[in-house]
Amino acid sequence: MRTLIIFSSSHGTTEKAAQLLKKQLNGEVELINLKKLSNPPLTDYDSVILGSSIYAGSVKSKVKQFIKQNQKSLMTKHLGLFLCCMFEGEKAEQQFETTYPKELREHSKANGLFGGEFMVSKMNFIERQIVKKVAGVTSDVSKINVEEIERFAKKLNA
C-alpha cells in the first residue's frame, strides 16, 4: 500500500504530527507540504491522509483549496483526516466538522484530533499578542497527542 500524507503547517506542529504518523504506518509513506506543492497528483497512491491546523477557527486556506479541487478523487481513496489545534473536546470536534466536508468525514477510515502546540518562539508579534490574550500563554507549549496518533495509525493499518 502506498500512502501520501498531505499537510499544511505554519509553525511546524502539523508537520511534526505527520512525521510521527508516518513512523506508525505500514507500507511506503510519503509526505507533501502544500506550501511546497499546492495540488499534488493522487493517482499513484491507494491511501491519502490529509492534515491541517486551525487559526482563529479556520482551516488553512491551502487545505480548503486542495479539498475543493480533489474531493471526488479523495472519495475513491483509503482516507484519513486529522487536525492539529489547541482546543479540546467538543470545541475541537466542532472545528474538525467545519474543516472537513461531511462526505469526506463519513468516507474516512480514521478521523483524528492530534492536539497542538503554541510555538511562541516561532510566532510573529500579532500572533504572540493574540495567544497571550486568549490563552495566557507566553512561552512554547506542546500538547501533541501521541496516543491519538497511534490509535489513528492502527485504524488505517487494519
Ligand SMILES: Cc1cc2nc3c(=O)[nH]c(=O)nc-3n(C[C@H](O)[C@H](O)[C@H](O)COP(=O)(O)O)c2cc1C
Ligand atoms: C494566532 C493563533 C490562532 C489560533 N487559533 C486557534 C483556534 O481558533 N482554535 C484552536 O483550536 N487552535 C488555535 N490555535 C492553535 C493552533 O492550531 C496550534 O498552534 C497548532 O498546533 C498550529 O499548528 P501548525 O504549526 O502546524 O500550523 C491558534 C494559534 C495561533 C498562533
